[in-house]
Amino acid sequence: MKKKSTFAKYDMTDKSLLLTGYFLLGLFVLAIIVPMVYIVLASFIDPITLQNKGLTFDFSKWTLTAYERVLSNKQIWVGFKNSVVYSLVFTFVSVFVTLLCAYPMSRPDFRGKGIFNTIFIITMFFGGGLIPTYILISRLGMLDSMWAVILPGSFSVWNMIIARTYFQGVPSELREAAEVDGASEVVYFFKILLPVCVPVIAVLCLWQFVGMWNSYFDAMIYINDVAKQPLQLVLRSILIQNQPEAGMIADMQSTAQRAQLAELLKYATIIVSSLPLIVMYPFFQKYFDAGIMAGSIKG
Amino acid sequence: MNKSKSLGRYLKQNWQLYVLFLGPALVLTIIFKYLPMGGIMIAFQKYNPIKGILASRWVGLKHFERFLSSPDFIRYLVNTLKLSLYGLLWGFPVPILLALLLNRIESTGIKKKIQLVLYMPNFISVIVLCGMVRILLSVNGPINGLFGTAINFMTIPEAFRSIYITSGIWQGAGWASIMYTAALSNASKELKEAAMIDGANIFQQIKAVEWPAIKNMVVIQFILSAGNIMSIGFEKAYALQTDLNLETSEIIATYVYKKGLIEGDYSFSTAVGLFNTVINLILLIVVNKIVEKMNDGQGL
Numbered sequence: 344m345k346k347k348s349t350f351a352k353y354d355m356t357d358k359s360l361l362l363t364g365y366f367l368l369g370l371f372v373l374a375i376i377v378p379m380v381y382i383v384l385a386s387f388i389d390p391i392t393l394q395n396k397g398l399t400f401d402f403s404k405w406t407l408t409a410y411e412r413v414l415s416n417k418q419i420w421v422g423f424k425n426s427v428v429y430s431l432v433f434t435f436v437s438v439f440v441t442l443l444c445a446y447p448m449s450r451p452d453f454r455g456k457g458i459f460n461t462i463f464i465i466t467m468f469f470g471g472g473l474i475p476t477y478i479l480i481s482r483l484g485m486l487d488s489m490w491a492v493i494l495p496g497s498f499s500v501w502n503m504i505i506a507r508t509y510f511q512g513v514p515s516e517l518r519e520a521a522e523v524d525g526a527s528e529v530v531y532f533f534k535i536l537l538p539v540c541v542p543v544i545a546v547l548c549l550w551q552f553v554g555m556w557n558s559y560f561d562a563m564i565y566i567n568d569v570a571k572q573p574l575q576l577v578l579r580s581i582l583i584q585n586q587p588e589a590g591m592i593a594d595m596q597s598t599a600q601r602a603q604l605a606e607l608l609k610y611a612t613i614i615v616s617s618l619p620l621i622v623m624y625p626f627f628q629k630y631f632d633a634g635i636m637a638g639s640i641k642g
Numbered sequence: 643m644n645k646s647k648s649l650g651r652y653l654k655q656n657w658q659l660y661v662l663f664l665g666p667a668l669v670l671t672i673i674f675k676y677l678p679m680g681g682i683m684i685a686f687q688k689y690n691p692i693k694g695i696l697a698s699r700w701v702g703l704k705h706f707e708r709f710l711s712s713p714d715f716i717r718y719l720v721n722t723l724k725l726s727l728y729g730l731l732w733g734f735p736v737p738i739l740l741a742l743l744l745n746r747i748e749s750t751g752i753k754k755k756i757q758l759v760l761y762m763p764n765f766i767s768v769i770v771l772c773g774m775v776r777i778l779l780s781v782n783g784p785i786n787g788l789f790g791t792a793i794n795f796m797t798i799p800e801a802f803r804s805i806y807i808t809s810g811i812w813q814g815a816g817w818a819s820i821m822y823t824a825a826l827s828n829a830s831k832e833l834k835e836a837a838m839i840d841g842a843n844i845f846q847q848i849k850a851v852e853w854p855a856i857k858n859m860v861v862i863q864f865i866l867s868a869g870n871i872m873s874i875g876f877e878k879a880y881a882l883q884t885d886l887n888l889e890t891s892e893i894i895a896t897y898v899y900k901k902g903l904i905e906g907d908y909s910f911s912t913a914v915g916l917f918n919t920v921i922n923l924i925l926l927i928v929v930n931k932i933v934e935k936m937n938d939g940q941g942l
Contacts, residue, residue: 350748352838353843353844354843356843357843357844360844361746361844364739364742364743364746365743365747367739367743368740368743368744368756371740371760371815371816372756372759372760374812375759375760375762375763375812375816376759378774378778379762381778381784382774382777394782397784397787398784440666440667440670441667443662443663443664443666443667444663444664444666444667444668446659446663447659447660447663447664448664450659453656453659454649454652454656455660459664459668462668462671463667463671466671466675466676468869468922468923468926469679469919469923470675470678470679470919471675471677471678471679471680471681471682472678472682472898472912472915472916472918472919473898473899473902473903473911473912473915474681474684474898474902474903474908474911474912474915475678475679475680475681475682475684475912476674476678476681477902477903478678478681478684478691478695478908479673479674479677479678479681494670494674495674496674497670498666498667498670498671498674503667527658528656528658528659528662528663529658529662532663553764553765556767557765557766557767557768557769558767558768558877559767559768559769559877560876560877560880564899564903575767575768575769578767578769578770578773579769579881581773582769582770582772582773582776583769583772583773583776583881609773609777610777612773613770613773613774613777616767616770617765617766617767617770620765620766621762621765621766624761624762624765625758628757628758628761631761631820631824
């Protein structure tokens with residue numbers, strides 16, 4: 344590195360200001376890392392030791408009990424499987440419908456754009472609310488079905504605006520060339536347009552997948568059938584309501600032991616359920632900026 | 643005048659755009675967004691699920707009078723407003739500061755690593771976040787262990803807002819800074835170097851180079867946040883509620899849910915929800931107008 348750093352060019356006041364800023368940034372980064380590390384370490388420690396001594400590096404007190412119990416629990420796996428299905432189907436339907444809609448809306452010559460735009464924008468700021476939506480879902484006979492969780496929120500106006508903005512940045516020569524070749528709209532859309540819009544599609548997929556994976560409200564109100572519950576509802580009973588599956592702690596003798604084990608299970612549950620997304624997301628990081636930039640330009 | 647004739651031809655030529663491309667989104671919007679708007683009628687009825695919406699008895703503004711004169715409701719309204727306003731006040735500047743600091747880091751390697759950490763909490767679910775908060779703040783948890791105290795934070799109404807807002811910043815500030823970071827990376831490098839050569843100090847540089855790059859983004863974000871003041875998230879508030887902190891943690895969203903789906907008082911709950919939506923809409927319009935005035939006609 345022969346380039347002279349910019350930092351050296353600042354005067355004293357600016358240097359101290361910057362250093363203070365970096366120090367605060369460092370604190371924020373630590374504040375994110377420390378609790379996570381604590382939970383990871385605590386998940387391996389025997390509950391009685393943890394309660395009395397806190398974190399310990401006396402490895403004789405370390406145990407994999409929590410993981411064994413969490414991973415051998417049926418309900419967690421059922422929830423996991425359901426969440427994968429919900430999130431994948433939701434992502435596919437949602438992104439597909441959103442991209443389809445964004446294409447005509449991105450065409451300068453599309454007639455009726457103004458009207459459709461108004462129809463969509465209104466829904467961003469006004470809606471029937473919880474109960475009317477609930478009544479509709481139950482009238483449609485969708486209670487306890489996967490579609491109650493997937494369909495109502497699948498078309499996102501916000502994401503449509505982002506995709507539309509991105510489409511508008513695609514050179515119009517591409518479409519003109521396709522028209523000369525006599526390609527239909529459908530062929531142009533799938534064969535030419537989508538392949539050059541991979542960054543924005545990737546970002547939308549990531550957002551929708553993570554959003555569905557992490558939410559619990561819709562499933563809580565529409566899905567009563569335990570076999571169809573997504574992971575977040577299973578987590579909710581363990582982490583928030585302190586009611587782990589009976590089978591997870593039933594073999595313990597005393598109430599106190601059961602309570603301790605229920606505590607320990609929380610740590611392992613957090614790790615097991617969060618790991619997939621935390622591991623996956625860095626692979627998407629390169630698309631973040633492209634997608635966000637598309638969304639930041641006013642639609 | 644001949645537009646209508648050509649419109650017919652235009653539709654014939656371009657039917658695919660309307661049916662195949664716009665169709666699915668339009669159908670979903672009409673069914674799941676516009677049909678429930680019709681259901682708002684039950685806010686003015688004594689809704690009877692057996693009779694249905696069309697045959698239920700009309701009661702005018704009875705439900706609205708009922709909740710507007712109830713001290714409980716007023717408290718939940720104040721809780722909602724306080725939670726969002728404080729959240730906006732504390733939470734809004736943090737991502738901007740993070741982005742400005744990240745922008746000054748010269749080593750791309752370090753910057754990337756910091757960003758990786760900053761974005762991570764966004765991928766933790768609400769339930770897991772609240773589970774972590776409950777663990778860290780529990781009576782014999784690490785925070786109490788650190789200070790040698792035994793405070794049960796989750797049962798103290800006074801602590802709820804701080805917990806909610808702090809954990810929100812912890813989880814969301816890094817992710818929210820992406821937009822500003824992206825905008826800053828587009829700020830002209832030449833401009834920045836020119837400012838440096840002119841001997842501008844940091845504040846002058848920010849004013850001349852960085853602020854213009856993120857200004858529009860800040861305005862849009864602010865309007866959107868302000869327009870969402872009343873629609874503060876159900877999921878997190880509900881997951882952080884305990885029987886003992888309801889005094890501050892019960893907000894309109896959780897109240898609507900409990901009244902409507904747990905107690906089955908559909909009409910009353912819909913009335914509260916409608917009131918909430920309308921207030922939200924008014925806020926959005928007012929804030930947008932104020933910003934337009936301050937920002938030479940630039941709003942949403």
